[in-house]
Amino acid sequence: MTDIIEILVKSDKSITELDDDFLFSQNVLSVSQYAYNGELYFNLLFDQKDRSYIKKIIHKLFGSFQDFQMNKVENKNWVLESQKTLEPLSINCLYIHNDRHKKNKNKRINICVNGGLAFGTGHHGTTAGCLNALIKIQKTIDVKYFLDIGTGSGLLSIAANKIWKCRGIGIDHDKKSIEVARNNIIKNNCRNKVKVRLLDITKESHKLGYSSKFDLVMINILANIVVQAKYDIAKVITNNGTLIVSGFTKEQKKKIRVNYQNLGFIVLSEFTLNNWVTLVMRAPTF
Ligand SMILES: C[S@@+](CC[C@H](N)C(=O)[O-])C[C@H]1O[C@@H](n2cnc3c(N)ncnc32)[C@H](O)[C@@H]1O
Incomplete structure (x- = not known):
C-alpha cells in the first residue's frame, strides 16, 4: 500500500x-x-x-x-477523512451532500455524492457552473438522452437524470472515476437510466455509436480537450441539441466560443464562478 x-x-x-x-x-x-x-x-x-x-x-x-x-x-x-470538511451545497432546487450529511427535506432534488478519487463534489466553479446551467434550462428544454463527457464523480449525470427523469451516459477516460461514478449512480437510484463507460472522447467517440444521438451534451474538462472534442460532439448531438461546456477560464473563453461558433453553435447563456466559465450553447441543424 x-x-x-x-x-x-x-x-x-x-x-x-x-x-x-x-x-x-x-x-x-x-x-x-x-x-x-x-x-x-x-x-x-x-x-x-x-x-x-x-x-x-x-x-x-x-x-x-x-x-x-x-x-x-x-x-x-x-479519502473519507478528506471529505469530512466538505459542506453540503445548495443550488436552487438541488441539494448536494456526502455520506456524512443528511438529506434536506425542503429541497426537490437531493444528491448524495462521495467524490473519492474522482472530481466533482459540486464545489468547484466549473461543476457549480454546470449545475447552475442545468437549473436555468430545466424548464426551457426537454431532455430524453444525455451525454456527460468527463463524468468524474457522476454528479452532472445524476443531476440531469433527476431533473428530466431521462436516460444518459457518463464517460470518463479514468478508471477510478468510472468506479466512483458507478457507485454514486447506484447510491442515487439512477442505475436503470444512467450508464457509465470508460472511454476517451478524443480517441474513441466512435464507440458511442451515431445512431441514437444526445439532446443534451455536457463537457467539463480543460480548455484544450473541450476544443479537441468539438467534432466528436458535433457528431453525437441532435439538431438544435443543448451543449453545456465548462472547464476553462475567462481568458480562455473566446477561444472556446470561436471554435464552437465556427461549427454553427450559438451561445445562449454564460455563468462565471471564481473565474471559471460555463457556456450554454444550441447546436445547429447539421
Ligand atoms: C474537471 S473533471 C469534471 C468532473 C465532473 N463532470 C464535474 O463537472 O465535476 C474532468 C473529468 O474529465 C475526465 N477526462 C479528462 N480528459 C478526458 C478525455 N479525453 N475523455 C474522457 N474523459 C476525460 C477526467 O478524468 C475527469 O474525471
Whole structure:
C-alpha cells in the first residue's frame, strides 16, 4: 500500500484561490482547510513522499517562503477523512451532500455524492457552473438522452437524470472515476437510466455509436480537450441539441466560443464562478 503524506500549511488564503487545475495536474489527492487556535491551515494529501517535489508544489501554491509540516498518515480512510470538511451545497432546487450529511427535506432534488478519487463534489466553479446551467434550462428544454463527457464523480449525470427523469451516459477516460461514478449512480437510484463507460472522447467517440444521438451534451474538462472534442460532439448531438461546456477560464473563453461558433453553435447563456466559465450553447441543424 502506498504511503499517504499529509502536508500542513498555515495560510490565510481562501481555498478558492488555489489553482485547481494545477492541483489536479500534480496528482494532489485532496485539499481541505480548517481553523485552529484562530489560524487557518491547509491540509493537502499526496501519495508520494519526495520532499523536493512537494516543496515545489507548496511554493507554487503559497509562495516561496512558505514553511510546511510533513506527516505520514494511515492510508485506510484518507479519502473519507478528506471529505469530512466538505459542506453540503445548495443550488436552487438541488441539494448536494456526502455520506456524512443528511438529506434536506425542503429541497426537490437531493444528491448524495462521495467524490473519492474522482472530481466533482459540486464545489468547484466549473461543476457549480454546470449545475447552475442545468437549473436555468430545466424548464426551457426537454431532455430524453444525455451525454456527460468527463463524468468524474457522476454528479452532472445524476443531476440531469433527476431533473428530466431521462436516460444518459457518463464517460470518463479514468478508471477510478468510472468506479466512483458507478457507485454514486447506484447510491442515487439512477442505475436503470444512467450508464457509465470508460472511454476517451478524443480517441474513441466512435464507440458511442451515431445512431441514437444526445439532446443534451455536457463537457467539463480543460480548455484544450473541450476544443479537441468539438467534432466528436458535433457528431453525437441532435439538431438544435443543448451543449453545456465548462472547464476553462475567462481568458480562455473566446477561444472556446470561436471554435464552437465556427461549427454553427450559438451561445445562449454564460455563468462565471471564481473565474471559471460555463457556456450554454444550441447546436445547429447539421
Ligand atoms: C474537471 S473533471 C469534471 C468532473 C465532473 N463532470 C464535474 O463537472 O465535476 C474532468 C473529468 O474529465 C475526465 N477526462 C479528462 N480528459 C478526458 C478525455 N479525453 N475523455 C474522457 N474523459 C476525460 C477526467 O478524468 C475527469 O474525471
